Amino acid sequence: MPMAPLPEFSSSVKLKYVKLGYQYLVNNFVTLLFIPVMAAVYLELVRMGPEEIVGLWRSLHIDLIQILCSFFVIVFAAAVYLTSRPQPVYLMDYACFKPPITCRVPFATFLEHTRLISSDEKSVRFQMRILERSGLGEETCLPPAIHYIPPRPTMEASRAEAQLVIFSAIDDLVRKTGLKPKDIDILVVNCSLFSPTPSLSAMIINKYKLRSNVRSFNLSGMGCSAGLISIDLARDLLQVHRSSNALVISTEIITPNFYGGNQRSMLLPNCLFRMGAAAILLSNRRRDARRAKYRLVHVVRTHKGADDRAYRCVYQEEDAEGLPGISLSKDLMAIAGEALKSNITTIGPLVLPMSEQLLFFLTLVGRKLINPKWKPYIPDFKLAFEHFCIHAGGRAVIDELQKNLELSAEHVEASRMTLHRFGNTSSSSLWYELNYIESKGRMRRGDRVWQIGFGSGFKCNSAVWKCLRTVKSPVDGPWSDCIDRYPVDIPEVVKL
Amino acid sequence: MGVNSDAAAVYGHKLSTVVPGSVSGETVVHELADMDLVMKLHYVRTVYYFQQSETVDGLTIVDLKKPMFRWLTSYYPVTGRIRRTEAGRPLVKCNDCGVRIVEANCCRTLEEWLQVPHSARWRPLVPDKVLGPDLRFSPMVYVQFTKFQCGGMAIGYSWSHVLGDPVAGTNCINLWGQLLAGNPPPKSLLPHSARTPTARPARQPPVSATPLSVKQVEPAGDLWLIADACKMATDSITITESRLKHLQSEKLNSVPAFEMISALFWHCLASVRRGGREPRVVTICRHKPRAKKCAELSNEQMISTVSTSHASPADLDLAELALLVSKQKVDETTLVEESIDGDGGKPDFVVYGANLTFVDMEGVDLSGLDIKGEKPVQVDSVIDGVGDEGAVLVFPQGADAGGGSKGPAAVLILPEDQILKLREVLKREFDMA
Numbered sequence: 001m002p003m004a005p006l007p008e009f010s011s012s013v014k015l016k017y018v019k020l021g022y023q024y025l026v027n028n029f030v031t032l033l034f035i036p037v038m039a040a041v042y043l044e045l046v047r048m049g050p051e052e053i054v055g056l057w058r059s060l061h062i063d064l065i066q067i068l069c070s071f072f073v074i075v076f077a078a079a080v081y082l083t084s085r086p087q088p089v090y091l092m093d094y095a096c097f098k099p100p101i102t103c104r105v106p107f108a109t110f111l112e113h114t115r116l117i118s119s120d121e122k123s124v125r126f127q128m129r130i131l132e133r134s135g136l137g138e139e140t141c142l143p144p145a146i147h148y149i150p151p152r153p154t155m156e157a158s159r160a161e162a163q164l165v166i167f168s169a170i171d172d173l174v175r176k177t178g179l180k181p182k183d184i185d186i187l188v189v190n191c192s193l194f195s196p197t198p199s200l201s202a203m204i205i206n207k208y209k210l211r212s213n214v215r216s217f218n219l220s221g222m223g224c225s226a227g228l229i230s231i232d233l234a235r236d237l238l239q240v241h242r243s244s245n246a247l248v249i250s251t252e253i254i255t256p257n258f259y260g261g262n263q264r265s266m267l268l269p270n271c272l273f274r275m276g277a278a279a280i281l282l283s284n285r286r287r288d289a290r291r292a293k294y295r296l297v298h299v300v301r302t303h304k305g306a307d308d309r310a311y312r313c314v315y316q317e318e319d320a321e322g323l324p325g326i327s328l329s330k331d332l333m334a335i336a337g338e339a340l341k342s343n344i345t346t347i348g349p350l351v352l353p354m355s356e357q358l359l360f361f362l363t364l365v366g367r368k369l370i371n372p373k374w375k376p377y378i379p380d381f382k383l384a385f386e387h388f389c390i391h392a393g394g395r396a397v398i399d400e401l402q403k404n405l406e407l408s409a410e411h412v413e414a415s416r417m418t419l420h421r422f423g424n425t426s427s428s429s430l431w432y433e434l435n436y437i438e439s440k441g442r443m444r445r446g447d448r449v450w451q452i453g454f455g456s457g458f459k460c461n462s463a464v465w466k467c468l469r470t471v472k473s474p475v476d477g478p479w480s481d482c483i484d485r486y487p488v489d490i491p492e493v494v495k496l
Numbered sequence: 497m498g499v500n501s502d503a504a505a506v507y508g509h510k511l512s513t514v515v516p517g518s519v520s521g522e523t524v525v526h527e528l529a530d531m532d533l534v535m536k537l538h539y540v541r542t543v544y545y546f547q548q549s550e551t552v553d554g555l556t557i558v559d560l561k562k563p564m565f566r567w568l569t570s571y572y573p574v575t576g577r578i579r580r581t582e583a584g585r586p587l588v589k590c591n592d593c594g595v596r597i598v599e600a601n602c603c604r605t606l607e608e609w610l611q612v613p614h615s616a617r618w619r620p621l622v623p624d625k626v627l628g629p630d631l632r633f634s635p636m637v638y639v640q641f642t643k644f645q646c647g648g649m650a651i652g653y654s655w656s657h658v659l660g661d662p663v664a665g666t667n668c669i670n671l672w673g674q675l676l677a678g679n680p681p682p683k684s685l686l687p688h689s690a691r692t693p694t695a696r697p698a699r700q701p702p703v704s705a706t707p708l709s710v711k712q713v714e715p716a717g718d719l720w721l722i723a724d725a726c727k728m729a730t731d732s733i734t735i736t737e738s739r740l741k742h743l744q745s746e747k748l749n750s751v752p753a754f755e756m757i758s759a760l761f762w763h764c765l766a767s768v769r770r771g772g773r774e775p776r777v778v779t780i781c782r783h784k785p786r787a788k789k790c791a792e793l794s795n796e797q798m799i800s801t802v803s804t805s806h807a808s809p810a811d812l813d814l815a816e817l818a819l820l821v822s823k824q825k826v827d828e829t830t831l832v833e834e835s836i837d838g839d840g841g842k843p844d845f846v847v848y849g850a851n852l853t854f855v856d857m858e859g860v861d862l863s864g865l866d867i868k869g870e871k872p873v874q875v876d877s878v879i880d881g882v883g884d885e886g887a888v889l890v891f892p893q894g895a896d897a898g899g900g901s902k903g904p905a906a907v908l909i910l911p912e913d914q915i916l917k918l919r920e921v922l923k924r925e926f927d928m929a
Contacts, residue, residue: 101517102564108577108593109513138519138592144558149511342625493524 023383073323078358081371087242089235090292091465092179095172096278096431097165098478099141099422104313105133106138107496110271117150123262130271135395135416138273139482145255158194158255159203165251165277167201167207173279176476179247186215186237186246188230190427191280192456193316194253195220204249213238215241223314223455226250227278228463232299238284238448246284251277252426259325266325272394276432294449294465298350302343303461310335310357314456326456333400339460340452341403344379347462351384351448381405385464386447388412389433391454392419401452417486422478427453432478440484441473459478502612504640506620508601513635513715518564524579526573526588528658530836531795531829533586534710534845537720538657539880540624540665544872545866547606548647551868555649557599560641565677568595570681571668572792576630585841586631588659589602593633594701598623598640599654606648607624610874615729615912618876622652624882630717634803639669651865651872658720658791662860662877667791670864677868682791707831708801709779711850711883712843722846722881729912730878735760737903739928743814753904754782754890758854759818761888761906761918765852767811768917774810775852775885777803780805780825782856799832799847800825849883849909856892878907881914886910 025032045053078439110131115124145157145163166189173179186209189201199218204210217233219226227250234246254273259266281293304310313329329335356379364378381388388411390401398419402412416432418425422432430451437443447467456462472478527747546552568575576590596891600621602609623638636659640652655665673866706712714723735757744756751759758780784796803823809817835845848855862875879887889907908915922928 104515104517104563105594105595106515106519108591109515113513115586115630147512147514147515152510322529338926 004400008147016096017200023355025354026358027353029180029354033172044140053080056274063307071080085305086226087239088286088289089238090283090285090288090297090468091095091294092245092281092283092288092292093173093177093283094278094280094293094431094434095169095176096478097169097172097275098134100276103143103147103275105141105142105147105274107136107494111496113147113149114270117460118438120262123264123267126264127267127271128496130268131206132496135398135419135490136269136272136274136423137488137490139421142274143253143255146258147280149351150260151255153255153256153258158253159196161255161275161409162191162194162203162251162253163207165172165253165275166204166279168251169251169277170204170208170247170250171210172476173247173281177281179245179281181210184208184210184214185244186234187249188219188234188237188246189216189217189251190219190222191251191253192221192226192422192426195255200249200251217340221273223457223459224252224393224426225455225457225459225461226428227430228299228451229301230427231280231282231296231463232301232461234282234301235296238282241284243285245281245283245288248280248282249277250280250427250431252428253325257326259323261319261323261325263319263325263327264327265306266319268328268394269326272424274423274425276422276428278428278431278439280431289468292468293471294467296463297448297466298347298462298464300343300347300350300462302339302346303416304335304339304342304458304460310339310458313458328387333396334399336454336460337400337404338356339458340401343452343460343462344381347464348379351464352379353383356380356383368488378404378406381450382407382411383398384448385450386444387414387434387442387449389430389437389451390415390435391452392416392424392429393454394424395419397454408458413487416490417488420490421482421486427455430437435475435477436479436483436486439473439475439477439479440473440486443471445470502616502788503620505604505609506600506602508599510599512597513594513601514561514564514568515592516568516575518569519908520575520590520592524572524590525602526576526590526793528585528587528841529666530833531797531840532658532660533836534686534832534846535720535795536586536623536627536656536658536710537713537722537844537849537881538659538844540655540662541618541622541624541880542666542669542862542864542875542877543621544653545606545610545874545876546649546651546652546867546870547873548644551870552649553624553647555867557641558751560676563672564595566681567672567675570671571753571792572582572791574637574668576636577633578627578633578658581839583839585839586633586658587649595624595639596625597636597640598636600640600642602642602644602645603764605646605852606644606650606873607646609644609650614731614876618652618730619876621650622890623654626719626721627656627658628716628721630722631718637668637849645836649671649867656796657879657881659745661783661795661797662857662879663786663796663850664793666785666861666864667718668793670861671791673865677866707799707828708739708803708826708837709799709828710778710832710835710845710847711756711834713846716842716844717779722883728882728886728909729915731908731910731915731919732905733908733922733928734905735903739926740903741767743926744798749824752839753892754854754856754858755822756818757890757904757906758888759814759821760915761854762809762821762852763812763817763909764812764918764921765886765910765914766808767921770808770810773885774808776809777801778821779847779849779853780856781849781853783859785859786798794888797829799825800827803825817912846881846883848879848881848887849885852885853882853887855879855887855889856897857889862891863893876907878909885913886914 022431026225143161145152201216201218234248258484316326318324360379367374392415398415414436418432449465451463503574516763575594576588577593578587627634636656638654642650653669780800782798887909
């Protein structure tokens, strides 16, 4: 029926213009209010004439002392305001570890090894099904110790992997920024599952001969969202220490954590986790603003650990045979959704334009007071951000967030392609995604980026960055030799 | 020292896998030609022995594995796995699954080890795996690195004959050696999907006679191993240049070395087997000449048979036998290829050992593998999966790849008692040690 679709189309167009008009009105409300007031004052002044204005002024009886006091009060207030402003945190540059081809693991090899190591036919088939639907590609990498049948996870091999990934990333960062190791004031390292003594931060200090008064911190056990926790810690430290810089290293070491048993809930990490690391240089020096790529605007951390279900959702324990592994519960996605909602509730008022906040508030009030059956209003975050970096925890996570935040395929492209090319690199995946966006030449000055990390605990952490200078491609990074092949079409189920 | 203790001297096996450095592509397939499928029950096992030196000592397993990723990008079909078409014909799915690497140690020195008899010497140093019982997950190529007590090293290389003949197999491993030495990788040797699937008409069994050179066996199914094969022993006999010249000049000097040697062993084995199953028919196998750097994976052999009509070869003069071998070969290559059914790739054949087989290993470049310029001091190369009649591999320049060739060498693959008796006959009749 030719008539039926037309009204829908025209009504959706009308709706679009109504929405635009509403947003413009609300977001610029103060300006719109201000203009008529200023116009009225101006007209009044013009009408009064200069003598009347001078007379008005004289009638206030202000003498010199009062003027001086007011002046001092103003200067004092300005000084207090300026010194109590938070220190800006600039991201100078960052570097991601590019795994060498000698670590590549194609699907077929992974499956063959699993069959040779595992005695249980069912768990092998289960892993095959996970791999088929995982969204990973054929170029993801595992450390050399895992290429053995059975894997040989010695302490030495774990340290070797840590040195390989971390030192490569730092060397790249040094090359890009001209950073001198002796100039590093703060060092924060996060690696959840490998925590040797001396710590990884001590390993870096030893290798690069950092100063003896460097402030080093090593965060372990904090899961895949620990990358943003490190950024948050570095930011807090940069408020206390003036004119300093901070080196943040986010990584996950795979070697000691390959699960050797057959319990299904513990087999997912084997299939998804891959080698990766990122090194980030932050600074609070105002003169660095000219060279910096991004400025940190907000960090919002949400911890749902008080809820037992959330606490046990990603849990490291031993299986029935005594083999240690990380067990993922079935309601992981539901808990992630709840954590995200909490996080959004906090971050929303900080980043959303007034138009969205008003709508959300009105809908909330309406649902509480008028009719609970109203659909909750999902704020349009696309108005607040140009780019989204969603932790590439797995295909399900990205799908869930795309649905919840009503994002388009292009918004989640960075996450999906990072999952395909590098796998789940845990806390460093956000940086690979950011690098993807830059490599595609999409990062312009003034763009806002939202990084969302999820991790055990259960935690949902967000960071908001503002781009300070357009990033020109080609970009030196892990995507430099393959960006032209992306985006690729990732099938729902890969034929193995 | 028994065989068991020799095998036990090699210990500490560690398995890993090496894959191509780049993705070969989605659904890339390497078709197996008819001749490939004829040879599928055979495996080429080679062991290269390297003496202790600074170069060899300085190489870690990481150094040895590193060039393999580039190597396998060029030779990606060898990293694939066998699949079957709907009709049941095997092919290679190039899924980058990889080559299996084994690391081991030996508690003896290289010198001590080279004293071990040939048959027991090479087996512990190269994986003796076959394709199957799970064809989908069986690697087609294995490489084993064994470190000796003194610092010397043995590189064991197992090659599935279905991929290509020994010429192709050695060219493949030689490329790895060149990459290890730091040479740049060649421009892509094998274009992706090199073998375009040719329309194969469903073939009727050939109207002409079935080939004599091959023996049809029970369907191997998914385990590509000769069932009920009697255990073969191996030995290597070098024929000195002077002895060879003596034989040739004494009889006829127009007969080339390979034919001469084949005739010699045919005659001797016939006298060993007198009274039992005498070898009236032998198979001669030669490889088509190929460029050294050619990376084509294929089985390019020319298979022919020679038969003595009624006399026993033991009674014939060596000269007559040599002439018979050089002049009266019956080429059966096409006949053999046509015996394979186009759709199903059936039936299953044994080539080496169906009759007493003489293989001309001319073109097999054993000396082409070097470790950063260091040549091996000794190379043992045999074929596994040989049928009951046995085989003799004739290497034109001897199996000693280093230190000057002493003359052609014959590697015997025969039941153990026959080897002993053969040596006696050689000593008695031809004064050869």
